[in-house]
Amino acid sequence: DSRKNEETRLNADRNNRPESRCLHAKNNALKKNNNFFRDEGIQNVTVMRDEPAVVDSNPAKIPSLMDPSKSVGLLNPIDVDLADRCFPKPRCDPDAPFRTIDGGCNNLNFPVWGQANTANTRIINANYLDGKSQQRKAISGRELPNSRHVRTTLFLDMEKPAPEHNVLVTQFGQMIAHDTELAFPKLSVNGGKLECCNPDGTTPKFLPKGCLPITIPQDDPGSKKRCLSIPRSADTSDIGCQIQPVRQLIGVSSFIDCSALYGSDAVTARSLRTLINGKLKTQLGPNGKSYLSNVKKPTQSCNVPTDNSVCYASGDPRVNQHPNMAVNTISLMRLHNILCDEFKRLNPKWNDEKIYQEARRLVIAMYQHVTYNEFLPVILGRDYCRANNLLPLSNGFDDNYDAFLNPTTFTSFTAAAYRGLHSYIQGSMDLVSESRQTTSTLRLSDIFLRPDIAQNKDNYDSLIRGMLTQHSQGQDQFFTKEITEFLFRSPNKTDGSDLITLDMERGRDFGEPPYNKFRQLCGLRAARTFGDFTDQISKKNVDALASIYEHVDDVDYYAAGILEKQKPGSIFGHTFQCVIGEMFFRWKFGDRFYYEFGKQPGSFSLDQLKEIRKTTLAFIMCVTSDIRLIQRNAFDVPSGRNPLVSCNSITKLNLAPWIDS
Numbered sequence: 022d023s024r025k026n027e028e029t030r031l032n033a034d035r036n037n038r039p040e041s042r043c044l045h046a047k048n049n050a051l052k053k054n055n056n057f058f059r060d061e062g063i064q065n066v067t068v069m070r071d072e073p074a075v076v077d078s079n080p081a082k083i084p085s086l087m088d089p090s091k092s093v094g095l096l097n098p099i100d101v102d103l104a105d106r107c108f109p110k111p112r113c114d115p116d117a118p119f120r121t122i123d124g125g126c127n128n129l130n131f132p133v134w135g136q137a138n139t140a141n142t143r144i145i146n147a148n149y150l151d152g153k154s155q156q157r158k159a160i161s162g163r164e165l166p167n168s169r170h171v172r173t174t175l176f177l178d179m180e181k182p183a184p185e186h187n188v189l190v191t192q193f194g195q196m197i198a199h200d201t202e203l204a205f206p207k208l209s210v211n212g213g214k215l216e217c218c219n220p221d222g223t224t225p226k227f228l229p230k231g232c233l234p235i236t237i238p239q240d241d242p243g244s245k246k247r248c249l250s251i252p253r254s255a256d257t258s259d260i261g262c263q264i265q266p267v268r269q270l271i272g273v274s275s276f277i278d279c280s281a282l283y284g285s286d287a288v289t290a291r292s293l294r295t296l297i298n299g300k301l302k303t304q305l306g307p308n309g310k311s312y313l314s315n316v317k318k319p320t321q322s323c324n325v326p327t328d329n330s331v332c333y334a335s336g337d338p339r340v341n342q343h344p345n346m347a348v349n350t351i352s353l354m355r356l357h358n359i360l361c362d363e364f365k366r367l368n369p370k371w372n373d374e375k376i377y378q379e380a381r382r383l384v385i386a387m388y389q390h391v392t393y394n395e396f397l398p399v400i401l402g403r404d405y406c407r408a409n410n411l412l413p414l415s416n417g418f419d420d421n422y423d424a425f426l427n428p429t430t431f432t433s434f435t436a437a438a439y440r441g442l443h444s445y446i447q448g449s450m451d452l453v454s455e456s457r458q459t460t461s462t463l464r465l466s467d468i469f470l471r472p473d474i475a476q477n478k479d480n481y482d483s484l485i486r487g488m489l490t491q492h493s494q495g496q497d498q499f500f501t502k503e504i505t506e507f508l509f510r511s512p513n514k515t516d517g518s519d520l521i522t523l524d525m526e527r528g529r530d531f532g533e534p535p536y537n538k539f540r541q542l543c544g545l546r547a548a549r550t551f552g553d554f555t556d557q558i559s560k561k562n563v564d565a566l567a568s569i570y571e572h573v574d575d576v577d578y579y580a581a582g583i584l585e586k587q588k589p590g591s592i593f594g595h596t597f598q599c600v601i602g603e604m605f606f607r608w609k610f611g612d613r614f615y616y617e618f619g620k621q622p623g624s625f626s627l628d629q630l631k632e633i634r635k636t637t638l639a640f641i642m643c644v645t646s647d648i649r650l651i652q653r654n655a656f657d658v659p660s661g662r663n664p665l666v667s668c669n670s671i672t673k674l675n676l677a678p679w680i681d682s
C-alpha cells in the first residue's frame with residue numbers, strides 16, 4: 022500500500038512537472054596544460070563548425086516542449102511506464118558515482134527505466150487490431166498493402182550521394198542504434214529458431230505462429246527469391262507478463278553509454294575485461310596494434326572459414342555485422358585503453374576497478390559530447406537542436422536533470438523513425454590511403470559478417486580514411502540494392518533479404534500507428550485526404566502513396582516519413598525530426614549520469630567538464646588510429662571549407678583535472 026501511495030505521489034508530481042525548462046550557463050575557470058598526447062602539438066585550438074548554409078528560421082518544438090494543445094497523441098503519462106510492473110525493481114545505491122552496466126538505477130524512483138532486458142516504452146498509443154498484439158489492418162478491414170510491394174514501388178535504388186556527409190555519419194548513427202536498442206526474434210513453439218520459410222525457399226501456405234506475414238508478390242520485380250523469413254520481435258507476453266498492448270523486449274541499456282563496447286549485463290562486461298589496470302581485453306594485430314578480443318567459436322558468429330579466424334567479442338553481438346561496425350567499436354576500445362594508461366600514469370595508486378570505471382565514465386562522456394555537439398546538428402539541424410535544448414552548453418553545469426522524463430527507448434524511434442537512416446547506407450566500402458586515393462572498394466553484401474577484413478594488413482586505417490572520405494548516400498527514397506535485395510547474402514548465394522520491407526513490417530509488428538497520428542503528435546494538421554499530405558510530401562509521392570494505400574489512415578509511418586521533404590538544415594522531414602529529436606532529448610535530460618549535469622554523485626568537476634567539451638570526433642579518430650591527416654568536421658568530406666589538417670593540430674584533452682589531490 023505504501024508503494025501504491027508512493028507511486029500515486031510520483032505520478033502526481035510527474036503530471037505537474039514544469040512545462041518549460043530554462044538552461045543556465047555559469048562561468049568557469051581556466052586550467053593548466055598537460056598533454057593527453059605525448060607528442061607535440063598546437064594547444065587549445067577551438068574547433069567551431071561552420072554555421073550551416075541552411076537556416077531554419079522557425080524550428081519546430083519536440084512534443085515534450087510543445088504547447089500541450091498543439092501535440093495531440095502523446096501517450097498518457099500513466100501509460101508510459103506500463104511495462105515497469107513486468108520486471109523486478111533492482112535495489113539501488115543512491116550515492117553510486119558510476120553507471121550500472123545494465124542501466125538500472127539510473128532513475129532512483131523508477132529504477133527499471135532504461136535498464137537492459139526490460140521492455141521498450143511508447144510515445145504514442147499502439148495500434149493493434151485486437152488492442153493487444155495483432156498487426157493492424159486497413160481502415161476498410163482488408164489487409165494493409167503488402168510491405169514488399171510498398172518497398173518495390175516507392176523505394177528503388179538510385180545513386181544519389183549526400184552532398185557533404187560522409188560514411189562516418191552512417192556509421193556513428195548505427196553505433197547509437199546498437200547502443201540504445203536490441204530486439205529479439207520470437208522463438209518457435211519448441212523454443213528453437215523460428216523458421217518462416219519452407220526449406221525450398223518458398224513461402225509456407227500457413228505461416229508458423231510468430232512469423233511476420235511477408236509474402237513476395239508473384240510479379241515482384243526483384244530477384245528470384247520467393248520468401249522472406251522474418252520472425253516477430255519478442256514482447257512482454259513472451260515472458261508471461263500480461264500487459265495490453267504488449268511492449269517489445271529490449272536487450273541493451275537505453276542510455277547512450279557505449280553499451281555496445283562495455284556490454285549490457287554484468288557477466289558480459291566482466292568477460293571483456295583484463296581485470297588489470299582497468300583495461301579491456303584485446304588481441305594483437307598487424308603493426309603491433311590492438312584489436313578486440315576474439316569469440317570462442319568464430320565460425321558460429323561470423324562468415325569466416327575456420328575457428329582460427331578473426332571474429333570479435335564485444336558488448337554487442339552486432340559488432341561483426343560488417344567491417345566498419347567493427348572498426349568503430351575497436352576505436353572506442355582503444356580510446357578506453359589509452360585512457361587507462363594515462364590514468365595509471367597520473368594516479369599510480371588507482372586500482373583496476375577505479376581505472377576501469379573512470380575510463381568508462383570518460384569514454385561515455387566524450388561519446389555523448391560528440392553525439393550532442395556534432396552528430397545531432399548534422400542530422401537534425403543546428404537551429405532545431407538549439408531550439409530544443411539539445412546542444413551542449415559552452416561552460417558551466419547543466420542542472421536540468423528531469424527525474425520524471427522516461428529515457429527508455431521508445432518504439433516509434435527504433436521501429437520506424439531512426440531506421441530512416443538506412444537510406445544513408447552506401448552499397449560499397451572504400452579503403453583509402455593517406456594521400457586520400459581509393460585503393461580498393463568492397464561490395465557491402467560481400468562483407469557482411471566479415472570483421473576479419475578490418476584486421477588484415479593496414480585495412481583498419483584505410484577503412485577509417487574511407488569513412489572520412491567517401492560520401493554517404495543521400496537521405497531520400499532511394500536505398501541501395503545491397504540492403505533491399507542482398508542483405509546478409511551468403512557468399513555463395515545470389516540473393517538475400519530486404520531491410521526496407523523489414524523496416525515497414527517491423528513498424529506494424531511494434532504496433533506503430535499510421536503516419537497521420539504522427540502528424541498530430543508533431544503539431545501538424547491531421548490529414549483528411551491524401552491531398553492534405555502535400556504540405557510535407559511532394560505531389561508525385563503523395564500520388565504514389567494514394568495508388569498503394571486505400572485510406573490516409575492506412576499509410577505506414579516509416580513509408581511516409583521517408584518521403585517527407587527535408588526540413589531546413591536537417592536530413593529529415595518534419596515527423597522524423599520530431600520523433601528523433603524527442604528521443605535524444607529524453608536520453609539527455611532523463612539520464613542522471615549525462616556528462617554535463619552537476620549536483621549528482623557521478624558529476625564531473627568543472628575543470629574536467631571543460632576538457633570533455635574539447636572532444637571532437639576528429640580527435641577520437643586520430644588518437645585511436647595511425648592516420649596522420651583529418652578534416653576538423655569529421656562528419657563532412659574534406660573540402661576547401663573543411664580541409665585536411667595534421668592530427669597534431671586537433672585540440673587535445675588535458676587530463677590533469679583527473680589527478681587525485
Ligand code: HEM
Nearest residue numbers: 191192194195198202203204435439440442443446523527
Ligand atoms: C550497413 C549498415 C546497416 C545494416 C546492414 C543494418 C541492418 C539492420 C538490420 C538487419 C536490422 C534488424 C531489422 C529487423 O529485423 O527489424 C536493423 C535494425 C535497426 N537499424 Fe540498421 N543497419 C545498418 C545501418 C543502420 C543505421 C546507419 C542506422 C541508424 C542510424 C540503423 C538503425 C537501426 C535501428 C534503430 C534498428 C532497430 C534495432 C533493433 O530493433 O534491434 N541501422 N538494421
Ligand SMILES: [Ca+2]
Nearest residue numbers: 200274276280
Ligand atoms: Ca546503451
